[in-house]
Every structure is written in C-alpha cells, then in structure tokens.
Amino acid sequence: MSRILVLNCGSSSVKWRLFDGPDTVGKGLVERVGTGGPADHDAALSEIMSAADLSGLAAVGHRVVHGGDRFSAPTLVTDEVFAAVRDLVPLAPLHNPANLTGIEVARRLLPGVPQVAIFDTAFHRTMPAWARAYAIDTSVAGKWGIQRYGFHGTSHAYVSRRTAALLDRPVEHTNVITLHLGNGASACAVAGGHSLITSMGMSPLEGLVMGTRSGDIDPTIIFHLRRVGGLGVDEIDDLLNRRSGLMGLAGDNDMREIEARRDAGDEAATLAFDVYCQRVKGYVGAYAALLGRVDAVTFTAGVGENSAPVREACLAGLDPFGIAVDPDRNAARGGERVISPDGARVAVCVIPTDEELEIATQTRTVLATT
Ligand code: ADP
Secondary structure, three states, X not given: OOEEEEEEEOOXXXXXXXXXXXXXXXXXXXXXXXXXXXXXXHHHHHHHHHHOOOOOEEEEEEEEOOOOOXXXXXXXXXXXXXXXXXXXXXXXXXXXXXXXXXXXXHHHHOOOOOEEEEEOOHHHHHOOHHHHXXXXXXXXXXXXXXXXXXXXXXXXXXXXXXXXXXOOOOHHHOEEEEEEEOOOEEEEEEEOOEEEEXXXXXXXXXXXXXXXXXXXXXXXXXXXXXXXXXXXXXXXXXXXXXXXXXXXXXXXXXXXXXXXXXXXXXXXXXXXXXXXXXXXXXXXXXXXXXXXXXXXXXXXXXXXXXXXXXXXXXXXXXXXXXXXXXXXHHHOOOOOEEOOOOOOOOEEEXXXXXXXXXXXXXXXXXXXXX
C-alpha cells in the first residue's frame, strides 16, 4: 500500500498524478469536463481510474483551495470535514465546489480508500494577527469572514523548505521570500519555516500582478466603476479576475509573448512587464523589512522558473539590500539552483515547485498519524 493518487479538480479539468513512494508512476490531465470531454467529474474520474494502475492505493490526496480559518493542516476527509469545506464555498465560489466534487466522486468510486484534503490556505495559518487583519471595522470583518487567508500555501511550503535544503541550512533558522510567479502569482515571507505574511488575501486577487488578475488596486476603483461606469458587480469581478493583469495591460497573459513583444519595442508589453516586475520588487522590499533578516529570495512557477529577464528586473537595484543576481547564473537553465554571485549576503534561488509531490508527502503524513 504505497501508492498515493493526487487529484487537482478544477471546474472543467482534473489534473492527476500517481506516486509510488517518491516516484511518479502515472499522470495526466483530463480537460473539457462537461464541455465536450467527459460528461461530468464522475466520468472524468472513471477515465483516470482506468488509465492509472491503482493497485495498492493507500490514499487519495486532494488539493482544496480554501480551508478558511478552520483548517491549518492536511485533514482526513470525514462527513463532518466534507460539510465544513462545503460551508466555505461562499469564500471560494470559483474553486471549492470543484474540489468538493472531486472528493465526493473519489469517495464513491474508491470506497474504503482514505481521502485527504490539502488546503492552499493551510500553510498561512501561522500568520500573526496583524498580517491576517484588514484595517476595517472588526465586527463587519468578523461577521463576513473577512481576513487575509493567503493561497499557494503548498507551493510556498515546499519551495521554502527546498531552499533551506539547497543552502544546507536548518529550516528553523532560515528566512526566505518566496515568489510564486505562475499564471496566478503570490509572494510569501517565510520566517523559520512559517508563513509570516503573503500577498494574496481573502481571495487570490490581491497582491502581485498576474496573468489575468490585477493584484493590488485602490478599492475605490470598484465603487467608481459601479457608480460612475455603471458596471455590475459580476462584470467588475470578471474585469479584475479575468481581464486584468498582463492581459489587461497588454492583451496577453503569457509572459513569453510579453517578453517577445517588449524586445521588439512594443509599448504596451513594455508597460505590462514593468508594472509586473516593479510590483514584485516592492513586495520584496516590504517583506525584507518585515522579516528583518533575509537569507534567500526564491523564484518558482512558470514565470519564476523560466524567465531570466523577469528575475533580473524584479531584483534590479537591490544591491544595497544585499540582493543581487549573477547574469550568467541567471541565464543558465537547470533545476534547483543559486543565481546570486558568490559571497552575496542574500542567496537568490530558483526552485521548481512541485505541488503534487508536496500533496502526496502531506497525505502520507496524515496516514502515518491516523
Ligand atoms: P499555473 O499558475 O497555471 O500553474 P504555471 O506556473 O505553469 O501556471 O505558469 C504558467 C505561465 O508561465 C505561462 O502563462 C507563461 O506566461 C509562463 N512561462 C512559461 N515558460 C516561460 C518562459 N520561458 N518565459 C517566460 N514565461 C514563461
């Protein structure tokens, strides 16, 4: 019983990976669920079950986006846990319903196999009160569950731990600023292995500029669009979540395209690149101040792992803070690596993230303790 199936259920796709110990023995992506592909999540999971060799399956690990303020650790799914995750749907209407469907179908199709929920928010439950609170009326905030929850926790946890290992340092004594720059993007200040603060907030919309999300904006923009622009709330939601960020500034959410157009002198792409990278730099400075001592800055995810120009621009001019990138090391490709010059006060690292592996690892931890 050494196999763990990891499921990441979206509303129209299911990403899966099968682990035997630390080894990946199968993986796939079932797309267009309900829109031309399999009819529903039942059919999608049946497809996966016939594609994957599930003999000796010890458990299924499910990615769940929102764990609210209840879940601070990976959790064995019981009826009560399932109901609690369902109660969190209003906080994550775009994500939790699909995650729940995945759990529900897996419990039904794989009876007797433990199902474990791994929450994107869990790693951030160590944030102190000042990092969680928004400065609004506490009774209003309390009534509606308004606080910073943070996301990408599985990635920030994995990458910060790998950074300490790469630098041969104890996690407990290592402060890392992790920069998860994918289609979604977030920064996290990790102090001694614990999340101190992160840039995504009550939802994944806050913080860095992303592929299609605005990140930080003045909230008055929303009132203005509503009152003066006459836009509906759902239209504004769509604008900020799906038509903003790189997409809004330059009409494309792929950083490769933005870079190619910028190299060719395109003004919109240049602006998008600058807004994106300067926002990251601002967070690095803010998080350095909050951490007090920074041992490493680590880039991860699609953009962070692959884009040397973005890494260079995000940290340009930070030499006075002991943060610098060596051009040759930055340009070289590879796996886990240090790209700062020898002797730099702060190590700058690139660590490929592996959320599925981290989910499998955390799932095993739950199995070992139940
Ligand atoms: P997701 O958040 O969907 O998991 P990823 O972490 O896979 O996304 O990141 C996807 C993004 O990574 C793409 O939209 C693309 O912009 C960016 N990306 C991938 N390769 C490169 C590259 N070589 N240079 C710049 N950006 C890249």
